[in-house]
Amino acid sequence: MSEKRPRRVLRTIFVLVLLALVAAQFVPVDRSNGKVDPALTLKAPDDVLAVLRRACFDCHSNETVWPWYSYVAPASWLVADHVHEGREALNFSTWLDEYPDEVDQEDARGECWDEVKKGKMPMESYVILHGEAKLSDADKALIRDWAGN
């Protein structure tokens, strides 16, 4: 009987983890995308915009494409946190509302380049799952020039 105990404990742990995972799916996750108004959305040369759309818009706009794993807890919590915090820090969909002055826009562009130059953006965990978001030297040069650096 004593031989069976560890197995029973393991089985109990397994069932509890499974139940916790099932229960986790019922925690609501906000995957809403805010309004997209072309009049307020960032205007930039096509090539620059293409890079930003590819590497930044999922977290920094109201045009987030929510991947399948954003529907599965606990991954969904991480993805939603990144998007909510990302939009809070910078939202290209409300760019002209946020930065009506050219001076403020210039500052914001500078911050974007700063993050890219330091390799902090796009987030590494994002690039692992979105290969297309990896920035080439040419992509980075486009962002640098756009930022006026």
Ligand code: HEC
């Ligand atoms: C996977 C989501 C994600 C992607 C993709 C992403 N960001 Fe971010 N970004 C965040 C989060 C979360 C924050 C806020 C927390 C932080 O500063 O790390 C942030 C913060 C920022 C900030 C503000 C930094 C500060 O210190 O205030 C800038 C600027 C920025 N990102 C630019 C970019 C640019 C430019 C791209 C694309 C090249 C990009 N991000 C891609 C999630 C993302």
